[in-house]
Amino acid sequence: MAQPGIGKKTNTKVEDQSSLKGTLASVFLLGFFLIITWVGVYFLFLDRF
């Protein structure tokens, strides 16, 4: 099932099936979202009396 498509792969490296790079990217997007919202409210706090 996992054979690379004939003539499709021009890369020399076959993509690692167990790669979790998409996961890493996803959680980092999540992390940045946490930071942006937190910093946003923090500045609201600083701005108000």
Place this chain on the structure above:
Amino acid sequence: MHIHKFEKIWLIFGITTLLVFLSVIGVSAFYLGNQPPSCLATINPEKVDTTAPFDKPGLKKVEGKEWDYELVFVASAFAYNPGQVEVPKGAKVKVIATTKDVIHGFEVAGTNINMMLEPGFISEYVTTFDKAGEYLIVCNEYCGVGHHMMSSKIEVVE
């Protein structure tokens, strides 16, 4: 127990972020004095009207303190006393409030003045009113049928 390399990276990043958040609020709270309102003073809730400073609600100039004014509020179902008050812009004010009956939530909308008023306790918050305008005070803790009618007003004037 095996942890994937990427998961380690993620957890280190995540935990570092949390540590940064904690440091920022920790330094702000313990060094700069931006603690949430946590006054420890108590009062007899049935004798609020005869206990200073709640016997004279409203704004009062004070001398020799870290703040220029004291702004005293008495809350009860379903009103604040005073119902309206003027504060000069730039004044450093200690807001002092308590309740005569149930729990109320003293919130000056659009500001950081937000504190629970609980029977038997005095709540305080010190801040500088540095933006002119009209600020609505609401009750933000359910106190009964008239909860949403309970309000007051602070006018910060030049």
Place this chain on the structure above:
Amino acid sequence: MSTKSINTIVDRRDGKLAMAHFYVAFIALAIGGLAGLLQTLVRSGKYELPWGIGYYQVLTVHGVVLGLVLTTFFIMGFQLAAVSRTSGALTDKQRMTGWIGFWLMTIGTVMAAVMILLNEASVLYTFYAPLQAHALYYVGLTLVIVGSWIDGAALIMAYASWRKANPGKPSPLLTFMAIVNTLLWIVATIGVAATVLFQLLPWSLGLVERVDVLVSRTLFWYFGHPLVYFWLLPAYMAWYAIVPKIIGGKIFSDSLARMSFILFLLFSIPVGFHHQLMEPGIDPAWKFLQVILTFLVIIPSLMTAFSLFATFEMFGRSKGATGLFGWVKKLPWGDARFAVPFIGMLAFIPAGAGGVINASHQLNQVVHNTIWVTGHFHLTLATSVILTFFGISYWLVPHLTGRVLTKAMNKLAIIQAVIWAIGMTFMSGAMHAAGLLGAPRRSSFSTYGGSEQAAEWIPYQVAQAVGGSILFLGIILMLYIFINLAFFAPKGEQEFPVGEVADAAEKTPMVFENWKLWIGITVLLILFAYTIPFIDMIQNAPIGSKGYKFF
């Protein structure tokens, strides 16, 4: 790990017990959902309640029926089914215990409901003293909790018999998770039981005149935060251990799943002060200590996020996905059992972000008791958790009733979740925004004497009503699907999916089953976080409060 003797079908008699819980839960959904709709309509300013019904009476119904009744009944029913499925059918004694728990909970619910309907208990589900409800309201809520303990006892007994029959083996993952959640619940509810039994009940009966308000609130919030984890963990059970099977993938790691559950047990309880950050009478240093502990409980959720993405990516790649996000396309979007909980998972991202803000000590001043908070827990509980519960129902209800989820119902279920997501985007989004502007939560429509600021909130309140109406449509759809699955769907065999561990993941350490250790640490952490401030509260207590009935 896989002992083939375990049945793949929940015992029919256990199924009946679980379904009894679900009937109550979905009746609660109908009543509580209607109450929610009415609240958003009233608060838009365009509608008034008929027949002298009070806004706060309706609000009490909404909170009690959805926050306490729907959740507790659904969770107990689900956990009973999950334990029966993964550890074998309950014995007659265990099942009888479950039924006793169920009936106690039901009787308690009816008592509390009658008092609310008579307007004797419009004190909201948090019943903060010194607002005083009728004694029967407190008795009713006590029975719900005691009943849930007895339900929990049935689960613990079933777990104990599995361990006895399988010495030296780690318990099945779903059973393990159900037991962690049950223990969490028992430890947490001691707080609310203490304030109700020793403070509020004697006070409402007139046996004592006064009540210590701060102690009561502190005991409530000792319970109130683990309560939200009690709601969340069953959703995590489905995300960790069931959804991987539904998509045809594997559990990312059995050990990490268990570890995150243990971390929830340890850190979700000694954190109640982050609900009391704005209160007088508590030293800010103790508040900050609990803020730190609260931040620790974020870590297992960070782990969960990774595990879930990893499960999805591994599955997608095994199906030949390439690129950074190619695996997303391989997921079974047409399967409601996956798609509905997935929307719930997505909602947990903004929900979690809001939660971190709420817990951040003085930042709480910006949002405390504003409608931002309402928006926050309508993402956590009323989207992440509830959509996962709906997603569970789509296979569990037909599994228990010997029916199947038809294609038509599957499609309707996906439409339901999309409607929910749209409605919640309007409602919760508007709540977050209005909250930042200062609009208070738990308040009926008010112009606050023509205040300019309050006028700015009204368009958001209209948006909340639009969202609330869309959500109510979602509730009607859900009830239609539930009734179909319970009574009318074609007979057949619907699978109860239970995930298997990925081959690469290794043996589960037995230390996770060392309850003496985990409960011991839990108790130590609680004592550490609460003992000194609690002694302070009692030593410096002002005169107590008499009861008030302002409703």
